[in-house]
Amino acid sequence: MAQAQLHIVDAEYLKQIEGACKEIRNLLQNNKQFAPIVLRLAFHDAGTYDAKAKTGGPNGSIRNELSNPANNGIKTAIDFCEPVKAKYPKVTYADLYQLAGVVAVEVTGGPIIPFVAGRPDAPDQQDSGALPNPNGDLKHVRDIFYRMGLNDRDIVVLSGAHTLGRAHKDRSGFDGPLSKDPLKFDNSYFVELRMGDTPGLVKFPTDKALLEDPILRRYVQIYAKDEKVFFAHYAQSHKKMSELGFHPPRCPKNA
The missing domain is CATH 1.10.520.10 (Peroxidase; domain 1)
Structure with missing residues (x-):
């Protein structure tokens, strides 16, 4: 290639x-x-x-x-x-x-x-x-993220991006909002995840899988309780994801 x-x-x-x-x-x-x-x-x-x-x-x-x-x-x-x-x-x-x-x-x-x-x-x-399949189980989630070189904290904190948007039947097989305010980036994904099934909201099997493992569940609990910690960790993991395989070039001295 x-x-x-x-x-x-x-x-x-x-x-x-x-x-x-x-x-x-x-x-x-x-x-x-x-x-x-x-x-x-x-x-x-x-x-x-x-x-x-x-x-x-x-x-x-x-x-x-x-x-x-x-x-x-x-x-x-x-x-x-x-x-x-x-x-x-x-x-x-x-x-x-x-x-x-x-x-x-x-x-x-x-x-x-x-x-x-x-x-x-x-x-x-x-x-x-x-790419992750929303119907995947815990093994599937870890297989995908580990292949990318990401770790358990990355898995959970990046899943928090599901606080934005809604599911569409033709894209994921599910239909409906993923959070109560689909255009607000906050920690509500984790708050809702801990509450279990919520009428009117979609929770993918891959989301629910985060509660099945004690390590992943601990991060869910941390982010549900403290949005500042979620934001700090999210910024780190998002940057990491956005630079996978990318080695930033040095800016020329005369630039």
């Missing part, structure tokens, strides 16, 4: 990143209903990473992977990002999608996530790494 070349990050590129960030923020602040699917775009582009094979990850290839059933609905987010790409053409798709995910968390009230630019776009190809 061909490897993407490192992307040069110079002053002009950083200027375009800054412009793209402002553009995405303005778009999402005026259209918050797109924030959940944009965040899903960032997750799914990164989520194909294989830590052992060093393949997949946040490389922009998801735009070539829309035939994957796990990516049903993602085209909405890709189309949302296209005007930003047209306005700031030097920004790679890989950076654009991860930047959009970071901003989606921010504008819905979540933590500020540090963003480092320079992800190269993969050649025209499809990544083969499996």
Whole structure:
């Protein structure tokens, strides 16, 4: 499989990143209903990473992977990002999608996530790494996240992103909101998870699986009780996920 070349990050590129960030923020602040699917775009582009094979990850290839059933609905987010790409053409798709995910968390009230630019776009190809199936069991969840090089805390805290958005029958087989306020990033996912089934709210089998293991359940309890801790850990794990397989290039001295 061909490897993407490192992307040069110079002053002009950083200027375009800054412009793209402002553009995405303005778009999402005026259209918050797109924030959940944009965040899903960032997750799914990164989520194909294989830590052992060093393949997949946040490389922009998801735009070539829309035939994957796990990516049903993602085209909405890709189309949302296209005007930003047209306005700031030097920004790679890989950076654009991860930047959009970071901003989606921010504008819905979540933590500020540090963003480092320079992800190269993969050649025209499809990544083969499996994505989480909402009907999966605990073993499935761990298999997927461990393959990515993530750990148990990452599994739980990143699952907290389900506080945003709703389930769609044609995407996950489920239908309904995942939290009482689908456009607010907070710790309600964990609060609701501890309460068991809630009328009107969707809880995936993969969500419920977090309560089956004492290690994972402990993190659920921590985040349900303390939103500040959740935000701090989430920012760390989201950044980690968004940089899987990415080694930030050094900015040229004369940039």
